Amino acid sequence: MTDYNEADLQQKAKDHLWMHFARQSVMEDGHGVPIIVKGQGHHIWDSTGKKYFDGLSGLFVVNAGHGRKRLAETAAKQAEELAFFPIWSYAHPNAIELADRLAGYAPGDLNRVFFSTGGGEAVETAFKLAKYYWKLQGRPTKHKVISRAVAYHGTPQGALAITGIPAMKEMFEPITPGGFRVPNTNYYRAKEMGFEGSIEQFGQWAANRIEEMILFEGPETVAAVFLEPVQNSGGCFPPPPGYFQRVREICDQYDVLLVADEVITGFGRIGNMFASTTYGFVPDMITCAKGMTSGYSPIGATIVSEKVYEPFKHGTTAFYHGYTFGGHPVSSAVALANLDIFEEEKLNENVRENSPLFRAALERLTDLPIVGDVRGDGYFFGIELVKDKATRTTFDDDESERLLRGFLSKALFDAGLYCRADDRGDPVIQLAPPLTIGPAEFDEIEGILRGVLTEAWSRL
Numbered sequence: 402m403t404d405y406n407e408a409d410l411q412q413k414a415k416d417h418l419w420m421h422f423a424r425q426s427v428m429e430d431g432h433g434v435p436i437i438v439k440g441q442g443h444h445i446w447d448s449t450g451k452k453y454f455d456g457l458s459g460l461f462v463v464n465a466g467h468g469r470k471r472l473a474e475t476a477a478k479q480a481e482e483l484a485f486f487p488i489w490s491y492a493h494p495n496a497i498e499l500a501d502r503l504a505g506y507a508p509g510d511l512n513r514v515f516f517s518t519g520g521g522e523a524v525e526t527a528f529k530l531a532k533y534y535w536k537l538q539g540r541p542t543k544h545k546v547i548s549r550a551v552a553y554h555g556t557p558q559g560a561l562a563i564t565g566i567p568a569m570k571e572m573f574e575p576i577t578p579g580g581f582r583v584p585n586t587n588y589y590r591a592k593e594m595g596f597e598g599s600i601e602q603f604g605q606w607a608a609n610r611i612e613e614m615i616l617f618e619g620p621e622t623v624a625a626v627f628l629e630p631v632q633n634s635g636g637c638f639p640p641p642p643g644y645f646q647r648v649r650e651i652c653d654q655y656d657v658l659l660v661a662d663e664v665i666t667g668f669g670r671i672g673n674m675f676a677s678t679t680y681g682f683v684p685d686m687i688t689c690a691k692g693m694t695s696g697y698s699p700i701g702a703t704i705v706s707e708k709v710y711e712p713f714k715h716g717t718t719a720f721y722h723g724y725t726f727g728g729h730p731v732s733s734a735v736a737l738a739n740l741d742i743f744e745e746e747k748l749n750e751n752v753r754e755n756s757p758l759f760r761a762a763l764e765r766l767t768d769l770p771i772v773g774d775v776r777g778d779g780y781f782f783g784i785e786l787v788k789d790k791a792t793r794t795t796f797d798d799d800e801s802e803r804l805l806r807g808f809l810s811k812a813l814f815d816a817g818l819y820c821r822a823d824d825r826g827d828p829v830i831q832l833a834p835p836l837t838i839g840p841a842e843f844d845e846i847e848g849i850l851r852g853v854l855t856e857a858w859s860r861l
């Protein structure tokens with residue numbers, strides 16, 4: 402492993418590096434920032450040589466695991482052959498092959514692929530395309546978009562209008578108009594949303610809130626609904642049985658496009674190339690990014706149905722939208738090789754087979770007084786922390802600050818587990834490890850969490 406000068410790097414970071422979604426004050430305060438220098442399999446190392454379990458696949462990205470020489474070599478070979486060419490009126494073989502591959506994986510007739518460089522751009526693309534599609538249908542007032550409370554869909558101002566987290570938006574207001582929010586599928590908190598009943602009934606109730614919003618706003622003004630198959634922000638909300646079937650029905654009834662934001666759930670996270678397949682529905686568009694290359698090079702895509710694509714087949718109509726690096730030759734080549742690895746190593750099958758064991762390992766933690774709920778699907782789980790299990794009382798802002806920011810994130814990291822303690826909704830620990838792991842690693846994750854959560858409780 403390369404030797405790093407920790408003090409020199411910390412000083413340069415402090416002087417020049419602006420982190421994302423982070424308090425720069427940690428640099429100013431002299432705490433410094435963890436500097437990650439190497440990855441192999443499901444492990445990462447910091448610049449002091451300490452090893453960690455990567456419980457979040459970087460950021461829901463490194464699905465095939467770190468240190469894949471084959472992917473590095475693919476990138477190098479492609480950079481030598483053709484490092485860059487745009488897909489603005491031109492094409493190159495990798496973008497063509499990858500578009501074909503993604504169309505093959507996508508459900509239904511989602512056959513047309515518009516590349517970008519990441520998830521937020523894929524969402525932005527879908528938003529613009531939805532508005533344009535309805536204008537081309539002679540229904541120009543259909544421009545509003547519906548999404549769910551606490552959902553995260555990216556940071557461009559259009560995608561931000563779809564994001565349902567007020568605290569991430571208020572400093573940038575006014576953002577793109579037209580975003581409307583409906584309840585998410587957090588069954589653990591259903592009562593607080595005014596619902597009581599079975600999970601199946603909850604699914605219908607939550608889906609019907611979308612119909613209600615379409616009617617409140619007027620169907621002739623609504624362009625699209627954006628939903629993650631499993632909502633990440635707020636701590637892993639899988640869809641109740643029948644939810645997406647009812648949503649599809651509503652969207653068809655009112656001529657509203659259904660966009661599945663699969664930026665996290667795509668590429669094996671839920672045991673299939675797309676979670677839309679897992680949950681048995683066909684959206685009009687899929688947005689995806691992260692796991693497509695397992696992070697070895699950046700890329701995003703918006704995969705579009707034949708219906709939405711149809712007006713673009715003819716005459717002078719063009720989608721005046723794009724990104725210089727969209728469908729980058731190196732990233733496309735890496736994506737193809739990464740997806741080959743998925744098939745050869747049967748990563749989706751591994752997730753499907755082992756997900757119940759992962760869940761069972763995490764559910765053992767429910768014997769701890771601080772663990773209120775364990776939820777998720779595939780290799781994607783959230784553990785909700787509570788102050789009182791019986792009443793499901795959550796922590797106030799001050800406790801949340803002390804517990805999550807002040808103690809948990811750092812304590813988990815110090816104990817050798819990189820994951821995320823999140824309070825964009827109620828306080829949760831999020832886990833999304835590489836798809837290569839199995840039962841021994843689930844036990845290891847449980848062991849680390851048990852120790853740290855026990856200590857967290859004693860500090861409250």
Ligand SMILES: Cc1ncc(COP(=O)(O)O)c(C=O)c1O
Binds near residue numbers: 553555629691
């Ligand atoms: C569901 C979802 N959509 C969009 C995005 C934005 O993706 P990016 O950070 O690549 O722009 C994310 C990022 O985490 C996401 O989770």
